Amino acid sequence: MAAIIQQAVILAAGLGSRFAPITSVIPKPMLPIGNRPTLDYVIAELLESGIKSVIIVVGHRKEIIQTYYQDHPFIQFVVQEKMNGTAPALYLAKELLQRGPFALCYSDEVMAGDPPCTRQLIDVFNRLGTADVVTGIEAVSEAKIRMYNSVAFHEFGEEIVQLTDIQEKPQGPYPSTYTAIGRYVCSYRVMEHMDAMNWDERGEGTEVYVTDVLRELMGRGNIYGVKYAGKRWDTGTKEGWLDTNIAMRDHQTRLWPDAKL
Incomplete structure (x- = not known):
């Protein structure tokens, strides 16, 4: 089922x-694409994928994000006080999650696809039936x-591959030119696995990534990885943020502009 x-x-x-210095005033997820914050496009993708409840892990300048979305009852917040990586950030959401599968998104990646990227991953997750995680993958340059x-x-x-290894930011030899993008559908087993992980044992200043958990x-x-059928923009870099705005300006793509947020 x-x-x-x-x-x-x-x-x-x-x-x-x-x-x-602009992010000392505005949190990165609120940087504009057109006249809307980047985060709007991520949330809109989720809504168009059938998601009904969104948990946002906030930290730096959190009050700006919380104020902007305060009138959206389907959005809840948890606060990451210590910047110790994406895996501890995800784990903070555990108490708000039901004991079932959920989607996971990075806020600085914007997708355009039909169906939406998250919907593609949900469909594959359901088709496989036994997956712990399904993520999107795409071929990129060596620099990326x-x-x-x-x-x-x-x-x-x-379309579908079975992942056997993942290396975060490899500086030496690397397995392939395919990268896992910032979209996942996870079974609750991911949270159960993190129950036994002690973030503090890894040393002060050490960041633990979601990819470490996957490994x-x-x-x-x-x-599993799904060869993503669509476009992706990394708005976490200045070049990627500019490219995304240019795509919007030139109407090169539809970034869910009509979603009601």
Whole structure:
């Protein structure tokens, strides 16, 4: 039976240091694309994918995000006080999640696809039936692999692969030029796995990534990648943010502008 996936977590707590000094005033997820904050496009994608409840993990300049969305009853917030990585940020949402599968989004990646990226992943998650995680993957340049992550996989078909390794920001040899993008559909087993993880044991200043959790779970062989059919913009870099605004200006793509938020 297909899972009804109605909850999502958005990670939006980062400092946005690459956009300093403007991010000392405006949190990076609220930087505009056209006349709307980046975060609007992520939420709109989720709504068009069937999500009914959104949990946003906030941190830096959190009051701006909380005030902007205060009239949206389907949005809840949790606060990441310590900037110790994306995995601890996700774990903070545990108490607001039901014990079922959920979507996970990074707030600085904007997608355009039909169906929406999250909907594509939900459909594959339900089709497989036994996945711990389904993520989108795409081929990128070597320079971007070193900024993002690199995945190893087998059984590559037209759409779905089984992931066997993932390396975060590899500076040496890397498995492939495919990277896992900032969209996931996760079973609740991801949260259960993180129950046993002690973030403080990893040393002061050490960041733990969602990809670290995925790598530990890969021994089960239930992590899958979907070759993403659509466009992705990394608005976490100045170049990517400008490219996204240019795409909007030139009407090169539809970034869910009509969603009612």
